[in-house]
Amino acid sequence: MFSGDRISLTGSKSHLALVRPPGMGAPRLEQVRTSEALPGDFVCRTLIAGVCGTDLQILRGVRDDPARILGHEGVAVVEEVAAKADQRWLGATIAVNPTPDWGAAELGHTLDGMMQQRFLVPARLRSLVVSSPAELAADLAILAEPLASVLTCGGILKRVAEPIRVLVVGRGTIGQLLRIALKTACASVRDVVVTGTKETAGVEHRAFDTVILCSSRQDVAAALIIGLDALCDGGTLHLFGGLPPEGRDPRLPGVNLSEIRARNTGGRVGWPLTEQCQTTVGHKRVAITGHRGSSNAMLTRAMLELSARPNTYRPLLTIVTDPKEAVRTLRDAVGHPPVRSWTKLGIDLRKW
Structure with a gap:
């Protein structure tokens, strides 16, 4: 869909997201408004998002990060841009480095993250977008960061x-x-x-x-x-x-x-x-x-390592499941008492 310099592969106005309640508690599945790209922005479709220990701390109220929608690990496809110079990114599979070298992490912390069908990468974070190797399986990509x-x-x-x-x-x-x-x-x-x-x-x-x-x-x-x-x-x-x-x-x-x-x-x-x-x-x-986080170059190196030795790392992917089951799993993990029998949880949004 074309609108001025904006090009979208879908034109979707709303999408499904795992939205957390104020304070603490497991997220709920809700329909939310899809952001529109401004010049320099990307709107991306999440393939798989990972759940990390930081996410669990936020859901348990140990951290006070304000993002309503968490998720900074995973892989996505660029679906909308708003500048002609960015058209080459349309359809590209990407990861986002969540930790800039100039300050605090934003994606999934202060800015809504990847635990939703579509998320916005604002122009100020564009330098953190990293192309994903074609040979990297989407499920393994949640281990890249x-x-x-x-x-x-x-x-x-x-x-x-x-x-x-x-x-x-x-x-x-x-x-x-x-x-x-x-x-x-x-x-x-x-x-x-x-x-x-x-x-x-x-x-x-x-x-x-x-x-x-x-x-x-x-x-x-x-x-x-x-x-x-x-x-x-x-x-x-x-x-x-x-x-x-x-x-x-x-x-x-x-x-x-x-x-x-x-x-x-x-x-x-x-x-x-x-x-x-x-x-x-x-x-x-x-x-x-x-240390905190890594560079874009190291994120690329990690993706290549995962591509080269998939059988070495795949056993860490304890659960890769759909959003509904992921919500149930997270409810157990942040409950009283918490029940967690997994190392890595992946939320698979490819069929949603």
Whole structure:
């Protein structure tokens, strides 16, 4: 459909979305108005959207991100543009890097995200649009953003030291991707042990030269206890998972953990790369680093990695289902008590 310079492949005025209630709670399926592209904007049709730990934290009220519709992981097709120069993008399969190097994440956080049939990429975020390789299966694409972040983590650790024995605290998607891909991202790594915050019995004290924290925000205190106990003197602590805005811990005096993590955002590496600290318990010397998100180039690398080794990563896709079943699954996951038996949930919108 043509309207001035606007070209749409569908002309749809409304579409289905997983809309979350104010405050906390599972989303509901609702019809919402489809945005129209202004010059520089894209309107995209979601193929599959992924649910990540951050989304669950928002639904549980742990985070106060205002977007009504979540979702920053997945793959989509550009269906509407409003500038002649953008016509070449029509029909292209794309992903959107949710973490810009200039500030906070917007898509699925402050801006309605991909858990809907169509979503808007505003002109100011166009630089975060990345073409998806033709050979990448749509279901695997929901792992691209977290895998890109894992590869970024490996690149940072290589610059800090040469990790050999690594403990990962957090058993979610990130933890499982670190188990699979960290040795690829950082060749010095010989051993990767993954544990949850409630599984401390088998973790050796002072046995790891590197600890990566990728637990949820509400579990960060427990994760720090496990990680600092397991870290050897002179080891590296990498902050991967969510932290509260003023992330501080009495065992790491004078250190703002959130600030250290934010130095390396969207693939941009800040300085200094590490913060040196001595713990108040055990008096260990610790080099602290971290990161948020990845660059567009790393997102592309992750998509190529998924394309090359699909059978290695596909077992992480515990559930890929339609929006109705996804709503039921999310209702269980954010209920009281929460019931979650899956690692990665994908919402398949291709037949809707």
